[in-house]
Amino acid sequence: MKNTKGYTLYFLVYKNLQLKYKHSLLGFVWSFIHPLFYLLIFNFVFSKAFSEIENYSLFVLSGLIFWVYFSGSCNQLSQTFIKNTHLIKSLQVKKILYPISEQLTELVSFLAGFILFIGLMVYLNLNVNITILYIIPIIILFSIFTFSVGLILGSLNVFFRDIGILWNTLNPALFYLTPIAYAIDIIPQEYSFYFKFNPLYHFLYIIRNVLHQGCAPEFYHSLFCLIITLITVIISAYIYKKTKNGFISNL
Amino acid sequence: MKEIAIELNNVCVSYLHNRRGIYSIKDFVLKGGIFSPFEYKSVLHNINLTVYKGESLGILGRNGEGKSTLLRTIAGIITPTSGTCKVHIEISPLLALGAGLELELTGIENIKIYNALSGNFNKKTISSVIDNVANFSELSMEQLQMPTKMYSTGMLARLAFSSVVTSQPDLMMIDEVMAVGDKGFQEKCKKRIHEIKQAGATILFVSHNPDEILEICERGICLEHGKISYDGTSAEASKTYLKLFN
Numbered sequence: 001m002k003n004t005k006g007y008t009l010y011f012l013v014y015k016n017l018q019l020k021y022k023h024s025l026l027g028f029v030w031s032f033i034h035p036l037f038y039l040l041i042f043n044f045v046f047s048k049a050f051s052e053i054e055n056y057s058l059f060v061l062s063g064l065i066f067w068v069y070f071s072g073s074c075n076q077l078s079q080t081f082i083k084n085t086h087l088i089k090s091l092q093v094k095k096i097l098y099p100i101s102e103q104l105t106e107l108v109s110f111l112a113g114f115i116l117f118i119g120l121m122v123y124l125n126l127n128v129n130i131t132i133l134y135i136i137p138i139i140i141l142f143s144i145f146t147f148s149v150g151l152i153l154g155s156l157n158v159f160f161r162d163i164g165i166l167w168n169t170l171n172p173a174l175f176y177l178t179p180i181a182y183a184i185d186i187i188p189q190e191y192s193f194y195f196k197f198n199p200l201y202h203f204l205y206i207i208r209n210v211l212h213q214g215c216a217p218e219f220y221h222s223l224f225c226l227i228i229t230l231i232t233v234i235i236s237a238y239i240y241k242k243t244k245n246g247f248i249s250n251l
Numbered sequence: 252m253k254e255i256a257i258e259l260n261n262v263c264v265s266y267l268h269n270r271r272g273i274y275s276i277k278d279f280v281l282k283g284g285i286f287s288p289f290e291y292k293s294v295l296h297n298i299n300l301t302v303y304k305g306e307s308l309g310i311l312g313r314n315g316e317g318k319s320t321l322l323r324t325i326a327g328i329i330t331p332t333s334g335t336c337k338v339h340i341e342i343s344p345l346l347a348l349g350a351g352l353e354l355e356l357t358g359i360e361n362i363k364i365y366n367a368l369s370g371n372f373n374k375k376t377i378s379s380v381i382d383n384v385a386n387f388s389e390l391s392m393e394q395l396q397m398p399t400k401m402y403s404t405g406m407l408a409r410l411a412f413s414s415v416v417t418s419q420p421d422l423m424m425i426d427e428v429m430a431v432g433d434k435g436f437q438e439k440c441k442k443r444i445h446e447i448k449q450a451g452a453t454i455l456f457v458s459h460n461p462d463e464i465l466e467i468c469e470r471g472i473c474l475e476h477g478k479i480s481y482d483g484t485s486a487e488a489s490k491t492y493l494k495l496f497n
Binding site: 011014018086087091093249 | 266292323326327328329330342352353355356360363364367368369
């Protein structure tokens with residue numbers, strides 16, 4: 001039974017994908033359309049306002065797709081244990097596999113959309129060279145970070161159902177506090193210091209290094225992302241370990 | 252010659268229970284839960300139980316006395332708070348009504364996922380399992396291709412029961428599923444359980460119907476307030492159980 005974890009994961013991802021797209025006509029194309037729709041809005045509303053940003057569409061797009069991935073994953077992960085109550089109560093499957101499978105499902109649909117977006121980015125004059133491969137480790141690191149945040153939300157949500165609601169409420173606020181549609185330069189000096197406490201700011205910085213400026217990610221910000229991810233992983237592992245045995249009685 | 256299948260030594264299980272019904276942060280603040288929102292509520296106390304291979308054990312007890320918790324502990328889904336629980340044979344998934352059924356998916360997809368999650372990944376065996384389930388449950392292929400949310404309770408029970416009993420498990424745990432199916436299906440289930448028993452499987456059977464316990468099990472235990480109050484023949488256990496209500 002030891003090496004069956006991979007298969008179990010595979011089937012859970014399969015199940016999640018089935019559930020996600022079964023009744024939708026366009027299937028995974030939605031993971032392309034959703035950010036595209038926002039891109040059109042931002043382009044329409046803000047491109048004049050932030051005209052000092054070079055190639056504004058590409059700037060917004062590179063931030064948006066990662067934001068959509070982040071918020072979507074956290075949303076799903078915060079519900080993952082609650083959704084799988086029946087399975088958790090009746091099958092001897094390691095509970096951590098449920099959030100992992102959820103994250104993988106999100107990753108699969110993110111990547112499916114991302115491939116299409118690369119095409120769009122090239123159309124928007126992204127300068128394609130070998131440095132674009134830096135995006136692969138960034139996606140992996142970002143996925144681990146997202147997973148840890150989602151695991152914290154998911155574990156606590158079992159005990160206090162308003163964690164999920166609270167997350168949905170704070171989500172738009174976090175969106176506007178993260179420099180996605182604007183550059184951090186427009187924030188007055190005295191506030192911009194606080195913006196740097198937002199881990200997403202640092203992630204977006206290195207993502208834009210690669211996908212907007214077309215160069216290698218900056219060292220200081222990359223290191224910061226690595227440390228942030230490490231800390232979140234440790235915190236989430238601690239919270240998960242503390243709470244997992246109480247899941248069954250609270251689900 | 253008797254081989255031990257399941258060994259429980261001084262097993263205690265307690266739940267992290269939400270004191271004063273605090274289920275949101277609002278309650279947490281208003282009801283002063285800040286100091287101790289959770290308390291341990293004990294469900295099973297010092298359970299000592301040895302089940303031998305091939306034995307069939309009936310578990311009786313009032314609602315909420317810890318029967319399902321006992322099964323889940325043996326299935327490894329709940330870790331005991333103290334004591335040890337050793338199972339020396341392979342466990343089949345816990346059979347409870349509609350467990351793990353994903354209502355949006357079709358019957359066939361559910362069978363596949365259920366099998367995969369319980370450790371059967373082989374494509375060939377899965378397709379033969381689907382045939383067996385279709386045969387046993389008497390659900391037509393058309394019905395199996397419908398999302399299970401359209402099933403009646405009886406059909407769900409048929410699907411859930413069939414997907415477990417068509418295999419030949421070493422240890423079968425049944426948690427009150429018989430009550431739902433119609434008379435014909437109930438008889439069929441009992442027959443199948445007897446077959447599985449004859450083949451040498453160990454059976455743990457939870458029911459509220461002492462007659463069923465008598466029919467299937469030789470040994471019976473009675474749970475009262477999280478303790479085993481009686482352990483012996485199923486006939487005596489049934490009597491003890493019936494006395495609880497007089």
